[in-house]
Amino acid sequence: MSTKFYKFEGTGNDFIIIDNRSGTYCLNHKQIRLICDRRFGVGADGLMLYNKSIEQDFEMKYYNANGYEGSMCGNGGRSLIAFAHYIKDIENETSFMAVDGLHQGKVLHQDKNEWQVQLHMTDVSDYTMDGVSYVLDTGSPHYVEFVDNLQSLNVFDKGKSIRYNDTYKEEGINVNFVEEKDGDLFVRTYERGVENETYSCGTGVTASVLAYAIKNKIQSGSVNVQVLGGNLKIIFERAGDKFFNIWLEGPAKFVFTGEIDL
Numbered sequence: 001m002s003t004k005f006y007k008f009e010g011t012g013n014d015f016i017i018i019d020n021r022s023g024t025y026c027l028n029h030k031q032i033r034l035i036c037d038r039r040f041g042v043g044a045d046g047l048m049l050y051n052k053s054i055e056q057d058f059e060m061k062y063y064n065a066n067g068y069e070g071s072m073c074g075n076g077g078r079s080l081i082a083f084a085h086y087i088k089d090i091e092n093e094t095s096f097m098a099v100d101g102l103h104q105g106k107v108l109h110q111d112k113n114e115w116q117v118q119l120h121m122t123d124v125s126d127y128t129m130d131g132v133s134y135v136l137d138t139g140s141p142h143y144v145e146f147v148d149n150l151q152s153l154n155v156f157d158k159g160k161s162i163r164y165n166d167t168y169k170e171e172g173i174n175v176n177f178v179e180e181k182d183g184d185l186f187v188r189t190y191e192r193g194v195e196n197e198t199y200s201c202g203t204g205v206t207a208s209v210l211a212y213a214i215k216n217k218i219q220s221g222s223v224n225v226q227v228l229g230g231n232l233k234i235i236f237e238r239a240g241d242k243f244f245n246i247w248l249e250g251p252a253k254f255v256f257t258g259e260i261d262l
Helices: 029-038 074-086 155-163 202-216
Strands: 003-009 013-020 046-051 060-066 095-098 101-111 114-120 127-130 133-137 140-145 172-181 186-190 196-198 218-225 231-239 244-261
Touching: 013 074, 029 046, 046 074, 060 074, 060 172, 074 095, 074 101, 074 114, 074 202, 074 244, 114 133, 114 202, 127 202, 133 202, 140 155, 140 196, 140 202, 155 172, 155 186, 155 196, 172 202, 202 218, 202 244
Parallel strands: 013 046, 060 095, 140 172, 186 218
Antiparallel strands: 003 013, 003 244, 046 060, 095 101, 101 114, 114 244, 127 133, 133 140, 172 186, 186 196, 218 231, 231 244
16 A cells, blocks of 8 residues: 655654544554664654544654554654644644643744744653652653763663663663753653664653753743754743643754655
8 A cells, every 4th residue: 555654853853744634544563663664664763643633633643663652752743733734734823632641732933844833741740760860751751860971972872771771671761861051951862662862852851851940949941952953942830849831842844755655
């Protein structure tokens, strides 16, 4: 079967999107893994089905590059909002369903094939400590460790060793390394499901900023974050240990469209 797809990326986190409002596509994990394969398929960190929703504008169905359904993907959500705008299914504001519940989104502006998109993230009220590192869930589970000299860190080896240690190997966890730079952050992430470092992780950047706020006793504001694929911004409010009104902001770009035989 010939399947039309669209390729989008958000700060280097790249995704295959299939318009499934007709309900035609029910892909198995082998097909999804093939599409995401960078040598034998199209190549992507994940695949999303753009599904019809009765109550909301659309439903986001996200799969990791290993072919299996994943937890919430922040850059994926931003890219899917840009896609919805690209196909003229929404205007500048939207609400949609994802695996972790209802999300709102905004298209702030568009410049040709690139959109600046804000995505409203779920509230976060719990975190734990693993030694001096933070563990919290921002739609996906994240481990956050603050380090120095992040540019020279072997993120793949160190991230993999944490993701597969005795504490996390069964369920898996995303591992973020964070360096503070004059009130801004530099973040690199090893992602479960991709099983590699990615150029950007939206839920990971969110978790890193919230951990930074806990560590530095920051109550609210916005934090700029550098990732390997560009720059993101997190806006948040806080009351005690509860974070709310969290927004992930950054670019999402249309790359190309094509067809693949499955």
